Amino acid sequence: MPELPEVETTRQGLLVALEGQVLQDVEVRVPALRFPLPADMATRLAGRTVTGIDRRAKYMLVALDDGQVLLIHLGMSGRMRVFAAGADRPPLEKHDHVIFQTDSGAEIRFNDTRRFGAMDLMAADEINSHPLLRDLGPEPLGNEFSGPVLAARLEGRRTPIKAALLDQKVVAGLGNIYVCEALYHANLSPRRSAHTVQGVRAERLVQAIRDVLRQAIAAGGSSLRDFRHADGELGYFQHHFAVYGRESEPCPRCAATQKATGCIRRLVQSGRSTFYCSRWQR
């Protein structure tokens, strides 16, 4: 499930392959993603040079030499796979929806089993007003994210803190996995009403979010089912999950104090699994 660390890992892999390269040919095999790909996307991309790739939340923004920006979202099963010039290329798969060829002979395949991914084209000066980007909250790893900023965004919200953190308008880039992990490291119950996370609790949560995201990026993201790096390698942060997917196991801190007996519980909040330590998180 690509969240911020997986998107960042993908961005880094794509940047190595694409920066300064010319998109010689773009083939759209299946345009029906989350919404239809722009009908003229292949035409507008052909012959353009990639000048950079940025990331905003879970979106990659591929900058082109003519002032256009290609927005890419991986949805929940999207992958970008780079095949270097001259490298072996396995046959196209069922869910390889978009194929990019560079003039130096590299190929990039966008594969997305569940088709929740998205792509769009815009002008560089539209980035801040684009419907998918304009309402996003602060970047959790950016300077503008802090305890007071998060606290202000949680003020008056009666929804559980777990649900609030999944809302991309509160803070951008978190998904189910890293929200569970961050709440654990901040000792906060996922059920706690969002508006009660103020002051030192908000500071603690911001620190936990930043720490877990930084560590996950350093580990190349998490590979549960679908996620792979652009070169096909697996991320390994899944081995460092404290609570996610570990129902009825002891959490790391309970294990360390030897008071551990299946302290990790699972509950369902707004239709999604939440994992937490029943002893530490309040």
Add this chain to the structure above:
DNA sequence: ATTGGTTCCTGCTGGC
């Protein structure tokens, strides 16, 4: 304004 529920999609899993 905020919040909860529904929907899109496919592949895997569990129950009978």
Add this chain to the structure above:
DNA sequence: TGCCAGCAGGAACCAA
């Protein structure tokens, strides 16, 4: 063994 219902999940959308 085989079938199908249920589930997973990011985020837009709708209704209350």
